[in-house]
Amino acid sequence: MHTPLDADDLAIIERSRSASFISIAREIGQVFAHMLGDGRSVIDPAETIWTAEAAEDLRARVEDNPILGSTQGQWEKLDLQLQGAPREVVLLAAELVLLREHAVRNIRPDVRYSHVERVLAHAEPKVELPETIAGWLSRPTNTAGAHVGQGYFGRMWRHIIWGSSFVRYWTSLPESEREEARTDPWALQRVMLASGEDEAEFRNAMQFLARPDAFELITAADMKKRIRNGLADRINGGSGAGPYDIDRDLLEIRLELAREMTEPFNFWDSGVRELWDPTSNAVDPETDSPAEPRERHYWMYSPGEKASEWEQFSSEGIMGIAWDELGNLSAYPTKDAVRRALDPGGSGASKMNARLAVWQFQNEIAIGDIVYAKRGRKELVGRGEVVSDARFEPERESYQNLRSVRWTHIGSWEHPGDAVLKTLTDITKYPGYAQKLEALFVGVDDVELPVTSTDHLPAYGMADFLDDVYLPKERYDRLRSLLWRKKNVILAGPPGVGKTFAAKRLAQSIMGLKDPSRIQVVQFHQSYSYEDFMMGYRPNEDAGFTLTEGPFYRFCEEARADDSDRPYFFIIDEINRGNISKIFGELLMLIEADKRGQELRLLYKDEHFSVPHNVHIIGMMNTADRSLAVLDYALRRRFGFFEMRPGFDSDGFTRWQRGVDSRALDSLVRTLIDLNKVIAEDPALGQGFAIGHSYLTGPLEGEDLEEWIQSVVEDELIPLLDEYWFDEQARSAEWAEKLRAVVA
Incomplete structure (x- = not known):
């Protein structure tokens, strides 16, 4: 009860x-108001779309006409299914797509926008998106929302079926039940669960967007x-x-x-x-592993209540943190140990802010980080660079845990907006915020946030690569030779073979160390352009346009300024998602190995530009994505192609497998090897759809191995097979049963 x-x-x-999460729900709330109320469209309020007739028409078009075959992706199939659809059906489909992607944080705004526009292209007469909705679609990536996986993105058609079934069921309910569901979130959930076969991921997203209070x-x-x-x-x-x-x-x-x-x-x-995942400790799940070299971080810091210690700290070149009753902070190996020390009575209180401040001061701040000292929420009193590790000075009366700081600026500056109240906050994940603060102190409006320069980057060589990446030495030698010779290489393979991981490790093994300042990663997509990649005009705050340099231009200039024998690596994820000619422009010639150093005049700037000899380009290409365009032949000539295959039989993987010593894992590996043979022989799929070894990267420390294996099978592999063999359900079911038998 x-x-x-x-x-x-x-x-x-x-x-x-979180205010940002509530904001995305409130702005989309009017869609639910119409869905559960008068049925009108938010895209075209003159149309009534949330009706049983429109919902059944849409459901039948998608569910009853699945368009068998694997040569088209789900969006191409939806194009065919919507051909000749009534206007209200097209609008209904568009608003369901809007809802499913509005809840997601890891999707680019241009992709979100293009999906809605793609559906609306079927409407007659033509639909113009209202500015309000265009604003919703333009929300930057990772601003707010759920971080979803390929299983969510790949189930668009199922989301449309579920959404249509819900609308159809909703309209069949008596008004008394509908009114209860409008006011009671739990009644609304009951209706959703009763509307048909549950599609939990989409339903969970819809529940939040409709009732973020619950x-x-x-x-x-x-x-x-x-x-x-x-x-x-x-x-x-x-x-x-x-x-x-x-x-x-x-x-x-x-x-x-x-x-x-x-x-x-x-x-x-x-x-x-x-609190719920003890294995996470100090490791952020969305960052690289702790072994990766770390870029400079930016911190907002309060030197005592209302900056009471600022005069002393600034004159002595230090920063300190309270909670002296804890003693030497290095004695606490985990955040939970800090929490227990802060709660000696065992009340169970989380002590979240104090615990986090103590832990970060001792363990996460690093030499070279930038610290902004504040007084209250409106005033900044200093800026400095951390120059020492944490230390404990028990002879001090207070603030016994210290770090040395070179305070570069001391004075008074108005903080832009309100600063956070906490003692210590890592603001690195808000680069725009850090740039504004840097601009206050250095007096330059367009500040670049540099990475930390360190003399102690971890060494990394061929042996490390072979330990980390499941690739035989002879293939590594061939790949390295290909990259040196062509300057540009594409790693092509199905999902799960570790292309992105291998690209970074390949660069590091050639450099001989893990230097993040000489590696840059971008991702192409359908709307990516030369202006995004190289340079172009962007709107500014004065209602005009400013010529803005893109990542490739800046990266080349950084490489050019360095020694020519120090290699730089520009990594392009999903290289075949973009319009290559549109993105590269005149660079298609300049990136050729024998054209390095040759100059051409740039399109947007009266400047002659060349690609330096020490810049190497590594692209990644997913061979299992049917929605991707065939690569431009001009690009093919300029890149070497290297096939990335599942590494179940590699020395590195078999060593790891023996170390795990699990019969279930061994059985799963054998089953996947057999499954990959069947996939390779399928004329509609082929080797490019094989299942990679990265699906079996291993559970988190402390996670139950059997539960992890079961989750991999149920939540990753079986949904993938459903997509592969959408038109051969018997085959999909057969292999699903074989996989389930492994974990039974």
Whole structure:
């Protein structure tokens, strides 16, 4: 039985939610108001689209006419399914696509925009997107929303079927039930669950967008369950395994955590994740492994309450942190150890802000980082560079845990907006914010944030590459030779063979060390252009346009300024997603190995430009994505192609496999090897669709091996086979059963 929440509880919960997450739900809220109300479209309010007739028409077009065959991707199939569709059906499809992608953070705004526009292209007469909706679609990547995987992106057609089925069911309900669902989030969830075969990821996204006051924006049902289970002790145990119980438990867990925390939070935030995922400790799940060299970080710091210690700290060239009762902070190996020390009475309080500040001061700040000292929320009093590791000075009366700082600026500056209240905040993930602060101190409007220069970068060579990347030595030698000879190489292969990982490791092995300043990664997409890649005009705050240099131009200039014998590596993910001629322009000639150093006049600038000899380009190409265009033949001539294959039989993988010593894993590997033979022999698929070894990269430390193997099979491999053999369900089911038998 769940505890009823009163008005004070709901107010606490509301304050605990991230403003950016609430914002994306509120702006899309009018879609739900019409969906559950008068049925009108937000794209064209003159049309009524949320009707049983339009929903059934759309459902039938997609579900009853799946367009068998594997030569087309899901968007091409949807184009065919929408041919001749009534205007209201096209608008309904567009708004369902809008909803499914509005909840996602890891999608580029131009891709989000192009998907909606692609659907609307079928409407007659032509539809113009209102400025409000165009603004929603332009939300930058990673601003807010759920981080979803390929399984979510690849199930667009299923999301449309589920959305259509929900609308059809909704309109069949008596008005009394609909009114209850409009006001009660749990009644709305019951309606969603009763509307047909559940599509949990899309339903979870829809629940949040419709009622962000009650639901978490976590799309994966198993992840919701994992978080609930990890925090169930906060509410005296979980109440059940169904969606309703898990979501109610998460709401009550949020309330308990919110009573202890002073600022909004998400369950993935540092300081919160460790509560339900003890294996995470100091490692951010969205960053590289701790072994990777780290770029410079930027910190907002309060030198005592209202900067009470600033005069002393600035004159002595130090920064310190309170909580002297903890003693030497180096004695605490984990964040949880810090939490327990801050809570000696064992009350179970999370002490989130204090724990995070203590941990980051001791373990995450690094030499070369930039610190901005603040007084309150409106004033900055200094800027400095960290020049020492953390140390403990017990002879001091207070602030015994210290770091040395070279304070480059001391004075008073108005902070742009309100600064955060916390003692210590890593603001690196907000590069625009850090750039504004740097501009305050250095007096330059367009500040580049440099990476930290260090004399102690980790060494990395061929032996390290062969340990990390499951590639035989003879193939590594061939790949390295190909890159040196052609200057440009493309790693081509199916998903899961480690193309991106191998590209970075290849660059590092050639450099002989892990130097992030000489590697840059970009990703191509259908709307990527020369102006994004090289240079072009961009709108400015004065309603005019400014010539802006792109990443490739800046990278080449950095390489040119360095010694010519120091190689630089420009890595392009999804290189075949872009319009190559449109992106490269005159660079198609300049990137050729025998044209390096030759100059051409740039399109947008009265300047002659060349690609330096020490710049190497590594592209990655997914051979299993049917939606991608065939590569430009002019590009093919300028790149060497290297096939990346599943590495189940490589020395490195078999060594790792023996170390795991699991019968289930051994059986799964044998099954995948057999499955890849079948995929390779399938004329509609082929070797380019083989399943790579990266699917079996291993569980997190402390994670149950059998649960991890079961999750890989159920949540990654079987959905992939459903997509591969969409038109051969018997074959997909056969191999699904074989895979399930491995973990039975």
